Amino acid sequence: MIAKIAWLNIWRSRTRSLVVISSIIIGIWSLVFLLAFMNGQVNNYISSIIENETSHIQIHTPQFKEDFEVDQLIPNADQLVAELGKSADIHAATGRILLNGMLSSSAAARGVMVKGIDLRLEQPVSHLQEKIISGQPIGSGRKNEIMLSQRMAEKLKVKLRSKVVLTFQNISSDITTAAFRVVGIYKTTSKRNDELYAFADIADLQRLAEMPQGSAHQIALLVNDFDATDTLAAEISNQHQLLKVETYKEISPDLELFNSQIKLNMIIMTTIFMLALIFGIINTMLMAVLERMKELGMLMAVGMNKLRVFFMVVLETLLIALIGAPIGMLLGYLTTQYLNETGIDLSTWSEALEEFGMANIIRPFVTADTFFIISIAVVITAVLASIYPAFKAIRLKPVQALRKI
Amino acid sequence: MERKKVIIVKDVYKTYHETKVPVKALRGVSIDIHQGEFTAIVGPSGSGKTTLLNLIGGLDRPTKGSIVVGDTDIATLSDNQLIDFRKEHIGFVFQSYNLIPVLTAKENVEFVMLLQKQPKAKRDARTAELMAAVGLADRMDNRPSELSGGQQQRVAVARALAPKPTFILADEPTANLDSKSTADLLDMMAKLNADEHITFVFSTHDQRVIDRARRIITIEDGKVLKDEWVQ
Structure with a gap:
């Protein structure tokens, strides 16, 4: 029943919920695309170096x-x-x-x-x-x-x-x-x-x-x-x-450095996106809690304990995130697949790209790992975003909440 | 034979410190409520009647004194114990109904029984019985927004009765209702009181409620001014 109330509560203020869900969709969509683009860049750089210079393995005296x-x-x-x-x-x-x-x-x-x-x-x-x-x-x-x-x-x-x-x-x-x-x-x-x-x-x-x-x-x-x-x-x-047998990583250690730098950038970018989402979600959930103070007071008055109230607010937040995130990921995946086939032409910046030994065409791609990490990040973000509104809800005194109109 | 006391309020004081000047809402109130009473607590605004009702309902704590419901001094319970106590022993009817707007009438009535973890069959039977008792057997699947004020308040009464509480506290239950709805609601509650000996305690200004009460406790300036039984 609490799950049902949480689900139905989301649609009580349909416009507000749709706005925050849309922001999650757009945020996740952009994040998937950006991560896919960075994957494409790394792949482009490493493939170019491997093809033009190091191959996978080299053998010398x-x-x-x-x-x-x-x-x-x-x-x-x-x-x-x-x-x-x-x-x-x-x-x-x-x-x-x-x-x-x-x-x-x-x-x-x-x-x-x-x-x-x-x-x-x-x-x-x-x-x-x-x-x-x-x-x-x-x-x-x-x-x-x-x-x-x-x-x-x-x-x-x-x-x-x-x-x-x-x-x-x-x-x-x-x-x-x-x-x-x-x-x-x-x-x-x-x-x-x-x-x-x-x-x-x-x-x-x-x-x-x-x-x-x-x-x-x-x-x-x-x-x-x-x-x-x-x-x-x-x-x-x-x-x-x-004979001396070396991998491309040993021949060109900068590849590994570049790879780890890009991975760090991806983590930073994911964190920034999630932080931006957190504040949007907190704002929405806080409004949802504050405008239902009287109702929450009634629920506590009739015997709904604080843990259940807390869980209900967390669940509402999670449901909002779990509606938005899969749609965002799907859109991100479809966009990435399309751009992987067509390629993103960066020939306007070919001079700069050649300095780094990179091709003009970037083919973004995402791996299952990326979606897994985003899913985990979204769940963590939603739970973190729900904590403050949920605490606000359980700190209500029923007698004070019921006085509010 | 003397009826069982379900509520014993003994020398209760309540002072609010939310403003610069402390507000003494109750100043030594002592009353006993017995099983099966149909009692109205009356008095002008600010007299302390809602404060008294909140204290009896375990929604607030007295500054001094004791409130015993059944065998439990509720002033000694922790917040979580109080929530559980309210769930098992006290039914609330609020002025503005306070139904859960996203649930149907049936689900609203069923809600507290769910919190009590009662089995589905038992919940369904009790919900059907109560909805019939409040005259809304045909409105089970309507949401509150699809019901009139009177009908919503009937659902609220059914919800309050669902967990078979020791007594029902009703804070200005008719304040938002028209005359006919008020009369119907009072008829229904009087019938439940007469047939099933359910104890009702009202806080009210409404003369229509006062006229139906069999005991009227008048509070003024935080003290019991009159406590009279009506024949």
């Missing part, structure tokens, strides 16, 4: 990362790549040669890190072909082809078919020079990467640097289950103890 010495090669890397590529846990594997050098055109020169890749193996890891904006990928069969980023090409003032000269150290520490023809211009989401990297065929770099065939400085892996990255890295590390 232990010394390579210390000074990027050209002779720190993984012997028979091609066999290891083939072996790892067969694992059911690994989506894609590729070997890379990394050469630091100077790339010169007739107009300018730039420091560069040339990545020697096997495009067939590289494609599923970094989707390089999809980033080509003009020309074609390397690997046509001709020797000494190179792909430059649009940014690098502009700095060097070169176009497709232009020749550039790469100066680097070979494995014997001798300075070597080789001419390459620009066959493709690409553009990634990372300004920093575009200013640093160029891509050539791995076989060309092995030959020019006098490296053994099948060797590589780096093996990059994409895993099937993102959450199992750490476990898989540990397994590979156990099997190949002479």
Whole structure:
């Protein structure tokens, strides 16, 4: 009966209840969308870094990362790549040669890190072909082809078919020079990467640097289950103890920092939303209690104890929140699903996004965890919001309450 | 044979300190109410009759003196004990009915029995019996807003009777009613009093109620001025 009274009481002042329910709906809707947008941002950032730079797991010799010495090669890397590529846990594997050098055109020169890749193996890891904006990928069969980023090409003032000269150290520490023809211009989401990297065929770099065939400085892996990255890295590390196996979190600790910063922001944002809701709900419930003082006095006069009165006010508040919150969450979910499919185009801010290595299109998404956390937060908010009006109700003296009109 | 005393008010004082100057509402009131009385407490505004009714009903506490209902000195009970005591022993009828507006007449009558955790079958039977007794058997599913003032006050009487209280306290029960509703209500209460020996104590200004009372206690300036039995 108390639950029934609480439910019916909500609709006694229909407009007031609908106003507070609407504010809860709009608040939760906005919160879900904002959290989904932040999830999309994090995903965008991490995906871009993983795709363009770190992959999920990288393997090097232990010394390579210390000074990027050209002779720190993984012997028979091609066999290891083939072996790892067969694992059911690994989506894609590729070997890379990394050469630091100077790339010169007739107009300018730039420091560069040339990545020697096997495009067939590289494609599923970094989707390089999809980033080509003009020309074609390397690997046509001709020797000494190179792909430059649009940014690098502009700095060097070169176009497709232009020749550039790469100066680097070979494995014997001798300075070597080789001419390459620009066959493709690409553009990634990372300004920093575009200013640093160029891509050539791995076989060309092995030959020019006098490296053994099948060797590589780096093996990059994409895993099937993102959450199992750490476990898989540990397994590979156990099997190949002479090599250094690192996850994207170890290679790029700022990702973890960014991730935890965003999570903290989400908590702060949820708290702010809930605080805003609390005051709206308190106001409504306080009005509901104050205008029913006489009735509450009567209930206590005829024998309804304080605990029941308290529970009735808490229940009324909870019911209001529990009407609004699911509708808000549903609207938030539908909005997020729609925007996940269409994407939110932030190309107006592409310059700034490229600085952070982020794509222009954000695809917001929410997880079941988000809804669970919001549900818990709403219940806590409603209970907290009901405490003051409920105390106000039970502090009434029936004899004083009954005197009020 | 002497009838059982259901209320014993002994040398009760009540002083309010809510204003700068303390207000002495009752100054040594002593009365006994017996089982089956139909008593009106009368007096001008501010005489202390509502204060006395609130004290007897356990809605307020005396500054001094004792009020024994049945065998319990209610002045010694804690707030929660008082709520439970009221639930079991005292029926209230208020001037402005004070029904729960969101519940039907039947649910209003049933409400206190629910608080008493009475089984549904018992509640249903008692509600039907009381609604019939107050002449509203056909208005069980109407909300208070769908009933006239007189009908609402009848439902309030049925609600007060539902838990089978020791007595009914009615504070100006006819103040908002027209003549016909007042007469009907008083007829009904007089019948319940005569047939079932239910004790009614009214606080009233209304001459129509005073005319029907069999005992009239007049209070003035917080003291019992007259206590007369009417034949």
